[in-house]
Amino acid sequence: MSLLSDLRLRGLIHQTTDDEGMDQWLQERPRTVYAGFDPTADSLHVGSLLGLVVLRRFQQAGHKPIAVVGGATGMIGDPSGKSDERNLLSKEALAQNVAGLGEQMRKFLDFDCGSCSAELVNNFDWTGQWSYLEFLRDVGKNFPVNVMLAKDSVKSRLGRSDEGQSGGMSYTEFSYMLLQAYDFVHLNEKFACELQAGGSDQWGNITAGIDLARRMNSVQLRGLTWPLLTKSDGTKMGKTESGTVWLAAERTSPYQFYQYWINVEDADVGNCLRMLTELNQGEIEALEVARENEAGKRESQRRLAEEITRLVHGDEGLSVAQKATEIFFGAEISDLDDSQLRQIFADVPSKQLAKTRLTDGGLAIVDALVEAGLSKSKGEARRTVEQGGAYVNNRRVEGIATQLTAEHLASETVLVLRSGKKKYALLRFE
RNA sequence: GGGGGGUUACCGAAGCGGUCAAACGGGUCAGACUGUAAAUCUGAUGGCUAUGCCUUCGCAGGUUCGAAUCCUGCACCCCCCA
Numbered sequence: 121m122s123l124l125s126d127l128r129l130r131g132l133i134h135q136t137t138d139d140e141g142m143d144q145w146l147q148e149r150p151r152t153v154y155a156g157f158d159p160t161a162d163s164l165h166v167g168s169l170l171g172l173v174v175l176r177r178f179q180q181a182g183h184k185p186i187a188v189v190g191g192a193t194g195m196i197g198d199p200s201g202k203s204d205e206r207n208l209l210s211k212e213a214l215a216q217n218v219a220g221l222g223e224q225m226r227k228f229l230d231f232d233c234g235s236c237s238a239e240l241v242n243n244f245d246w247t248g249q250w251s252y253l254e255f256l257r258d259v260g261k262n263f264p265v266n267v268m269l270a271k272d273s274v275k276s277r278l279g280r281s282d283e284g285q286s287g288g289m290s291y292t293e294f295s296y297m298l299l300q301a302y303d304f305v306h307l308n309e310k311f312a313c314e315l316q317a318g319g320s321d322q323w324g325n326i327t328a329g330i331d332l333a334r335r336m337n338s339v340q341l342r343g344l345t346w347p348l349l350t351k352s353d354g355t356k357m358g359k360t361e362s363g364t365v366w367l368a369a370e371r372t373s374p375y376q377f378y379q380y381w382i383n384v385e386d387a388d389v390g391n392c393l394r395m396l397t398e399l400n401q402g403e404i405e406a407l408e409v410a411r412e413n414e415a416g417k418r419e420s421q422r423r424l425a426e427e428i429t430r431l432v433h434g435d436e437g438l439s440v441a442q443k444a445t446e447i448f449f450g451a452e453i454s455d456l457d458d459s460q461l462r463q464i465f466a467d468v469p470s471k472q473l474a475k476t477r478l479t480d481g482g483l484a485i486v487d488a489l490v491e492a493g494l495s496k497s498k499g500e501a502r503r504t505v506e507q508g509g510a511y512v513n514n515r516r517v518e519g520i521a522t523q524l525t526a527e528h529l530a531s532e533t534v535l536v537l538r539s540g541k542k543k544y545a546l547l548r549f550e
Numbered sequence: 551g552g553g554g555g556g557u558u559a560c561c562g563a564a565g566c567g568g569u570c571a572a573a574c575g576g577g578u579c580a581g582a583c584u585g586u587a588a589a590u591c592u593g594a595u596g597g598c599u600a601u602g603c604c605u606u607c608g609c610a611g612g613u614u615c616g617a618a619u620c621c622u623g624c625a626c627c628c629c630c631c632a
Contacts, residue, residue, distance in 0.1 A: 383586065416585040449586065500579075503594055509580040540580060 122147060123181040127346075129401065130394040132174060134320040134347040137330065142342060146183070150236060152313040153178050154186035156193075156243075156300070156322070162220035163368035166358025166380070169428075170346055172228040173396055174317055175238070179229055184236045186313055187225050189218045191244030193299050211244075218242050224367050227432060239311065243303050259302050262335040263328075268297060271324040297328050304329030305336055320345045349395060352387035367432050373466050374433040375448075378441035381425035382418070386411065389420045397427040440464060448542065453513040458531045461546070465536065469493060470546035475533075478549055482523030485510060492537045492545035504539050511538040 124143040127133050136142050145151070155171045157164065164172070175185035191214050222240045229238035250259075268274060274297075277289040304326070307313035316326045326343035333341045349357045358365045358380075365380045366372040372380075384392055389411070393404050407420045430438045444464040447453055456464070471492055477483045483491075486501040489510060495501035502520060504510050510517040513530045530536050535547045 379586080385587080386585095414585095415587095418585060418587095421586095445586090495579095497597065499597065500595080504580060507580045507593065542586085 191242040192247035301328040374437035482525040494539040
């Protein structure tokens, strides 16, 4: 199956500049394709996943992917789809972010495989060189304002100009499109890049780049967009009550990441499997059937979580996430050492207490719950225990009189407390 | 400026001299059920060294053997008349 028909089948194609010819064009010879990534944080998040996955597929099909980090455009802010003007970032912060993103991209793209090696470039490297006058002369001249005003991203903002300070659009933001358009021209000149891919909200920017290349260099470039990945309730993927789901393990632990996918709604999981994983059509269909017959097993979610977590955090990250899942959902805790426990419970609050608290008859379970922050008062702790909601190392505590001693330690120094179904805390005795 | 009503625990809201740590509903926390879903059901819900003790009913005083409940003053809120 050709790359493009596979992408189509997976629902990854929203629009192309060349519906009839592109498939053929891609099969003729290896092409160079680029997609942009937002550098407003030092980590990518679930929202960037689609772009990475698409570039990865292009590379697997023998094409050369370029990931462009918008160091320059990030300083300005893309108006597309944003209701308000974005905060500007300092140069230093951007440089740091760009470095972080590159690290994560290595998991998706091969940067060392000869002619189709991926490239990571920062558009600040070329955009930063421009003088204002040069830019106006060489680039700005090619942008008819009336065409720009007709773009949806601009129109929607101008319509709000009477709504006080947040309405309207600054000249800086208005210029964003020019910068991004020039990126395409530059990449075409330097890497012979002929195709830009992006989310459907990027269509306007992509076509602007194609127009500019035609005017400046008389070349015909191409564009392709993927649909925005949204949930069945219309909200964005990748957000939880506690915030964004990041790809960096320091920001979102592998366990939390894995759990995010495990908890995807039935209505969304099919889309996610098709768009984000590399499972083939047959496997995806089999999961679909399984989902209809035995929805309760949630095999699709499990598979989805497994695939994506492996891609982002590697086999090791996946196995920690799975082990943690097993434990967080009731498996008794045994045969684990300090470092394993710490890794698994990385997200869980912990408190250090003196080792001596465990000697001399031990530490009352009620006090332990309060110390660990699982109960606000001893009364509340007592209630929890009496109602059967307190667990030590995932074993239910029987009786209010329980005293914790060294025998209750799960590993050398750590004891795992739990209140209710999911609230955990660690006590470290050192 | 005058008249009336209000202020109760996390929130809403009963209580109007002892049996009030204070009904009821929501929330929250546990438990059961379940698909790590939704719904439902059950229990708990001021603190503690705990069959008792301590601190709470806007704030400060007072009456009384005894006050969330009565009286006085103060603060804030709402309504009506100027």
